[in-house]
Amino acid sequence: KEQGLSERNVKWQLFLQKEIFTPWYNPADDEVATNLIYHQIVRGIHLGEYICTSEKDLAMIIALSFYAEYGAKYDKDKMLRKLPELLPKAIYRKETVAQWESLISNAFNKCRCVRENLPANAAKEDIVFFAKITWILKFSRFFEVLKIEEGYNEDPSENVFIIAFNWTGVFLINSQENVVVSYKQ
Numbered sequence: 001k002e003q004g005l006s007e008r009n010v011k012w013q014l015f016l017q018k019e020i021f022t023p024w025y026n027p028a029d030d031e032v033a034t035n036l037i038y039h040q041i042v043r044g045i046h047l048g049e050y051i052c053t054s055e056k057d058l059a060m061i062i063a064l065s066f067y068a069e070y071g072a073k074y075d076k077d078k079m080l081r082k083l084p085e086l087l088p089k090a091i092y093r094k095e096t097v098a099q100w101e102s103l104i105s106n107a108f109n110k111c112r113c114v115r116e117n118l119p120a121n122a123a124k125e126d127i128v129f130f131a132k133i134t135w136i137l138k139f140s141r142f143f144e145v146l147k148i149e150e151g152y153n154e155d156p157s158e159n160v161f162i163i164a165f166n167w168t169g170v171f172l173i174n175s176q177e178n179v180v181v182s183y184k185q
Helices: 031-047 055-070 076-086 094-110 112-116 120-134
Strands: 141-146 160-166 169-173 179-184
Touching: 031 055, 031 076, 031 120, 055 076, 055 094, 055 112, 055 120, 076 094, 094 112, 112 120
Parallel strands: none
Antiparallel strands: 141 160, 160 169, 169 179
16 A cells, blocks of 8 residues: 555465464374464474574474475475475575485485374474474563563663563563573473
C-alpha cells in the first residue's frame, strides 16, 4: 500500500512458528506439529535465524532434511540442485559446494534413519529434537522487566532486562544479551 499498489495484488506470506517447547514435548507424538516445526527450522537455518555452531551439525541437519524429503537413497545430483535452498544464505558459495556435498553425503550415510531404514518422519523428528536442545533461547517466551529497587542505575540500559521462559527454566538476560542469572529445572 505504501508503494501505491493495490492490496489485492500483494503477495502474502503467513508463517506459523513454534515459540516454546514444553518439557515433556516429544516430536513423535504429533506428526502435524512436527512437520510444521521441521519446516520452520529448515527455513530458519537457510535464512540465518538458527545458526549451527559446527559444520558437522549443519551437514547432519541437511542430510536429515534430504532424507525426510527424498528417502533413504542419496542422489548426489539432486543434493547439488537442492543445496542452495538448504545451506544458510550467509555461507553458500559456489566454490564450497563440493566440500559441503561431501560433508552432507558422509552425514547422510551415518545417520540413524539410513542405518535403521526409518520412515521419513523420523528424520523430521530428529531435526525438531535437535532444535529443542540446541537453540533453547530461540524457543523461549520473552518478557521485558525493569529494575526499580536498590542498585538502580542512572543509565537506563543497565536497568532493563529480559526474562526468558523455556522448557529448561528461566533466564535473566541483560541489554548486551548475556545471561545474567538462570534457574534450570
